[in-house]
Amino acid sequence: MISLDRFCLWLEQTSLSQVIQATSWIVPSVQTVHILALATLLASIFMINLRLLRVVARDQPLERVSARFLPVIWWALPVLLVTGAIMIIGEPARSLKNPLFQLKMALLLAALALTAFYQIGLSRSRDRYDLAKRGGGAALIALPSFALWIAIVFCGRWIAYY
Amino acid sequence: MWFDPGLKWLEATTFATEIRENEILFPWVESVHVLAIALVVGSISILDLRLLGLASLDRPVGKLTRDVLPCTWVAFAFAAVTGSLLFSAKAGGYAGNFFFRGKLILLVVAALNMALFHAFTTRDLDRWSANARPPMAAKVAGGISLALWIAIVAFGRWIGFTLH
Numbered sequence: 001m002i003s004l005d006r007f008c009l010w011l012e013q014t015s016l017s018q019v020i021q022a023t024s025w026i027v028p029s030v031q032t033v034h035i036l037a038l039a040t041l042l043a044s045i046f047m048i049n050l051r052l053l054r055v056v057a058r059d060q061p062l063e064r065v066s067a068r069f070l071p072v073i074w075w076a077l078p079v080l081l082v083t084g085a086i087m088i089i090g091e092p093a094r095s096l097k098n099p100l101f102q103l104k105m106a107l108l109l110a111a112l113a114l115t116a117f118y119q120i121g122l123s124r125s126r127d128r129y130d131l132a133k134r135g136g137g138a139a140l141i142a143l144p145s146f147a148l149w150i151a152i153v154f155c156g157r158w159i160a161y162y
Numbered sequence: 163m164w165f166d167p168g169l170k171w172l173e174a175t176t177f178a179t180e181i182r183e184n185e186i187l188f189p190w191v192e193s194v195h196v197l198a199i200a201l202v203v204g205s206i207s208i209l210d211l212r213l214l215g216l217a218s219l220d221r222p223v224g225k226l227t228r229d230v231l232p233c234t235w236v237a238f239a240f241a242a243v244t245g246s247l248l249f250s251a252k253a254g255g256y257a258g259n260f261f262f263r264g265k266l267i268l269l270v271v272a273a274l275n276m277a278l279f280h281a282f283t284t285r286d287l288d289r290w291s292a293n294a295r296p297p298m299a300a301k302v303a304g305g306i307s308l309a310l311w312i313a314i315v316a317f318g319r320w321i322g323f324t325l326h
Binding site: 157 | 185189192193196197199200201202203204205207208217218220221225228229230232233312315316319320322323
């Protein structure tokens with residue numbers, strides 16, 4: 001892909017990229033914020049999924065657990081995107097052309113679509129995912145969600161090695 | 163230093179050599195470590211924010227602890243095992259690294275903070291568990307914990323940039 005090559009070369013030459021490359025503390029600081037935002041998002045995902053599977057907070061309605069943790073996901077996401085973008089600007093070719101980065105973004109889109117699907121479904125029918133009332137639906141959300149987010153974390157770490 | 167022979171022995175063990183020399187194993191162990199530490203920090207911060215009176219106010223502290231802490235401990239076990247494996251692969255390098263040493267000290271302080279909280283502050287938990295604003299001692303414990311875990315992540319990330 002010649003155009004992606006040229007875009008990476010152009011991005012590398014921008015003054016912002018030069019600053020990121022030349023300032024040694026920027027990348028580790030940005031990565032720290034990225035991991036902290038990831039921790040926030042992941043713990044929220046786990047709480048919702050574990051509640052869907054009735055492992056935790058069984059005495060609390062699903063919509064209250066979701067009301068506590070779903071907004072956290074959508075607040076952590078822009079932090080992850082901005083810090084991720086700074087890392088990309090600092091090293092465009094190593095990220096954008098990396099198959100694991102591309103896979104990570106595809107998985108991210110799937111995970112976000114699943115989260116949005118769950119959120120919309122929940123707002124329309126409150127007991128839709130309640131395992132006590134109906135079977136199956138909760139696990140069909142929770143298990144793919146676990147798998148997608150764990151895969152996203154793994155891809156993120158592997159970008160550095162590929 | 164006095165522990166140098168121990169580090170050399172550790173680095174020479176079969177699994178340490180395997181992790182160091184197998185190009186695929188190190189990132190796999192690292193990935194599990196990142197996932198585990200993210201879950202430790204993320205889940206603990208849910209409790210810390212509750213103790214600070216900032217979030218999950220509709221859930222009593224006692225119940226939230228039972229929701230969250232098992233996840234924290236399982237994740238911590240994974241983080242400790244994978245962390246030890248990563249350490250063994252380059253024991254000498256890590257042992258002399260400022261940020262690695264700092265991270266261990268911060269972990270000990272975090273453990274002390276948690277132990278003190280459970281030993282003293284939660285003695286009368288039943289009286290304040292459902293309160294939106296926990297007593298000052300609980301707030302302080304939550305604040306210290308949050309700050310320590312943020313620092314632990316930062317130190318951990320800096321190890322990767324300063325390890326030789």
